[in-house]
Amino acid sequence: MPKKIRLGILGGGGDSLIGVLHRVASFINDNYEIVGAVFNPDHEQSLEFAREIDIPTNRIYKDFDTLVEEELKLPEDERIEVCSVLTPNFLHFPMAKKLLENGFHVICEKPMTMNYEEAKDLQEVHANSGKVFALTHTYTGYPMVRQMREMIKAGALGKIHKVDARYYQGWINEVIHDKEKRSTVWRLDPKKAGISSCIGDIGVHASNLIEYTTGLKIKSVLCDFNYLYDDNLMDVDGTVLVRMDKHVKGVVRASQVATGEENGLAIAIYGEKGAFRWEQEKPNFLYKMSDSEPLQVYKPGHAYNSELSLNASKIPAGHPEGIFDSMANIYLGAARAIRGETYNDGEFPTMQDGVRGMNFIESTVASHKQGNVWIDLD
Numbered sequence: 001m002p003k004k005i006r007l008g009i010l011g012g013g014g015d016s017l018i019g020v021l022h023r024v025a026s027f028i029n030d031n032y033e034i035v036g037a038v039f040n041p042d043h044e045q046s047l048e049f050a051r052e053i054d055i056p057t058n059r060i061y062k063d064f065d066t067l068v069e070e071e072l073k074l075p076e077d078e079r080i081e082v083c084s085v086l087t088p089n090f091l092h093f094p095m096a097k098k099l100l101e102n103g104f105h106v107i108c109e110k111p112m113t114m115n116y117e118e119a120k121d122l123q124e125v126h127a128n129s130g131k132v133f134a135l136t137h138t139y140t141g142y143p144m145v146r147q148m149r150e151m152i153k154a155g156a157l158g159k160i161h162k163v164d165a166r167y168y169q170g171w172i173n174e175v176i177h178d179k180e181k182r183s184t185v186w187r188l189d190p191k192k193a194g195i196s197s198c199i200g201d202i203g204v205h206a207s208n209l210i211e212y213t214t215g216l217k218i219k220s221v222l223c224d225f226n227y228l229y230d231d232n233l234m235d236v237d238g239t240v241l242v243r244m245d246k247h248v249k250g251v252v253r254a255s256q257v258a259t260g261e262e263n264g265l266a267i268a269i270y271g272e273k274g275a276f277r278w279e280q281e282k283p284n285f286l287y288k289m290s291d292s293e294p295l296q297v298y299k300p301g302h303a304y305n306s307e308l309s310l311n312a313s314k315i316p317a318g319h320p321e322g323i324f325d326s327m328a329n330i331y332l333g334a335a336r337a338i339r340g341e342t343y344n345d346g347e348f349p350t351m352q353d354g355v356r357g358m359n360f361i362e363s364t365v366a367s368h369k370q371g372n373v374w375i376d377l378d
């Protein structure tokens with residue numbers, strides 16, 4: 001077994017949503033060891049959390065700049081090799097940029113940056129760095145999403161005609177209808193979240209998934225947002241018509257006010273020979289539909305699956321794996337890249353996905369603001 005990769009964590013403190021997913025995911029395939037962190041902007045809270053989860057406190061730094069400065073003083077074989085950026089959105093760009101410029105690999109949460117310009121800037125920095133950059137579009141790590149990608153690539157659907165990606169949540173209902181609450185959440189503050197809430201937070205997962213599974217690029221969008229209240233500056237619901245390569249058309253539907261919905265991400269791809277449907281809340285079932293044959297259900301871990309899909313399962317078929325495993329698969333792909341091993345380009349989302357995601361988000365906002373017009377992506 002090669003030595004564990006030394007991992008630093010930025011954000012993801014005990015008070016966070018996503019921190020535990022990354023910590024567990026980094027642990028699952030025995031590739032990483034957390035050696036340093038800034039879990040919170042408050043140093044005392046960071047230290048307290050490190051003690052709580054039993055990580056040595058000598059490399060829990062008071063802030064990000066200190067982490068970089070102090071780590072660079074350490075011999076290379078002790079220094080953090082890769083940092084996971086799990087902070088609110090506005091810190092992704094400055095942190096990822098400085099990390100790449102100083103020779104660290106980066107695993108970064110989405111949306112990659114605050115806007116498209118920052119994304120292109122980061123892409124250039126990355127291109128000159130020679131370092132690995134992985135973007136955690138978590139859902140691409142599921143075995144059945146990977147299976148869909150590989151089967152579509154092999155021609156299972158023939159020519160694709162229609163895509164439909166839906167990401168419905170209801171969590172913002174609790175805050176959006178209360179004037180005071182909606183002014184205190186970072187996800188509804190453009191200075192911290194960026195130009196979009198709903199599309200930036202979840203719509204971008206859906207757009208990434210349709211590009212990931214079909215291999216086609218979104219070329220233009222027409223979008224209609226709902227903000228619900230005049231004093232709310234951020235979209236909480238959005239419907240986006242998309243035109244993709246090869247005359248494929250479809251829709252990305254995203255909402256944070258879909259009452260009663262939990263993490264309702266579902267995608268369907270319809271082609272001349274058949275269709276695939278996959279739902280995140282039942283991730284171990286991939287439905288293959290046809291006009292002329294009975295419904296087929298693909299499941300993880302069976303030999304009929306592709307190598308990319310099988311690599312994403314760890315235990316025999318019938319033992320459900322879920323969101324932690326899906327994120328772990330992205331960490332596994334990133335570990336292979338960091339170690340200089342060969343890997344399939346479907347094993348983790350890249351800088352290119354991040355740039356496209358920001359291009360998508362910015363284009364949806366432009367479309368809505370210009371009166372629901374078609375906007376071309378680059």
Ligand SMILES: NC(=O)c1ccc[n+]([C@@H]2O[C@H](COP(=O)([O-])OP(=O)(O)OC[C@H]3O[C@@H](n4cnc5c(N)ncnc54)[C@H](O)[C@@H]3O)[C@@H](O)[C@H]2O)c1
Nearest residue numbers: 011012013016017018038039040041086087089109110138
């Ligand atoms: N991949 C996914 O499916 C997924 C799911 C949820 C969130 N996210 C993304 O993860 C990121 C974090 O989201 P969250 O829901 O965990 O947010 P959160 O508000 O729950 O947690 C943010 C964490 O960052 C810490 N933090 C804030 N400023 C910091 C600083 N200057 N230095 C160090 N730590 C700092 C906070 O103390 C907190 O621990 C966001 O970009 C979000 O879009 C991705």
